[in-house]
Amino acid sequence: MIRPAQRGPRERLVEAAERLTYREGAGVGIAALLKEANVARRSLYEHFGGKDELLAEVLRGAAAKDLDAYRAAMSAAGPDAARRILAIFDHLEAAVTAEGFRGCRYLGADLALQDPEHPAHAVAREYRAELHRLIQHELDRLGHAESADEAERIMFLIEGTLASAVTRPDARPARIAADLAAHILRLGPADASKRGRATSAP
Incomplete structure (x- = not known):
């Protein structure tokens, strides 16, 4: 054998x-x-x-797995772009309620590693940038005029979910975030454009 x-x-x-x-x-x-x-x-x-590059390698591996999990959740939701974005929060609901969940690796590393040049910070930034690109792509498909800004708002909801799930798990932050994301999506291209003009007015 x-x-x-x-x-x-x-x-x-x-x-x-x-x-x-x-x-x-x-x-x-x-x-x-x-x-x-x-x-x-x-x-x-x-x-x-040394330890620094080992920590960066751990984050690289985690980022690859996490991004694959987001892509799989979005793919399972079908072709509709809005459903694909909201599927992110279904995935988060399962992740943050799983046994052993202890928060976001990337936020934890950013807070713990004070050296701004630590290689783990670059890995965390690239992970967030790639997740932002995935979300913005779907918003572009929906015709959102401010897709980059809307993607940033959804990123805020994702990271808020991961943080709140540690301190206030009973609040079910993933469900709250999903409701807020749905509101962003319901604004639509025309409404988003109007809001942008309104907020930029003197």
Whole structure:
């Protein structure tokens, strides 16, 4: 019987960092990471050059999985652009009510890592930019004149859901956010354009 290849130090480091940083935050110490991964300190530096790039790699993996999950939820909703956007909040409802949910990885990393040049910040920015592009694409299909701004508002609802689900889970923030997103979508291209002119008037 052929056994699967044992995971190497690199894979064990990533898996350990993924678990610990989500459970304890991005400020978890190197010693704890090495112990969890059962690897020597040398392996960390050989594969990642240090803890910073390991944390960035964990976020890259999480971002790829999260974006795939959003795309899958939107695809399952069918071709209608509005339904595809609202499906994001159905996905969030399931995510934030799942056992073990502890908040948004990207927000947690941004708050914990004070160095603005930390590579994890760039990963978080690109993740948010890609999610913004997915939403804006659907708003463009709906003909929203201010699709970039509307996508930003929906991003605000997504991130607010992830934050509120930690502190006020009983409020069901994903459902509240879905109602607000539906209101944004109901404004329609013409109404959105009028609102833009009204707010820009002296």
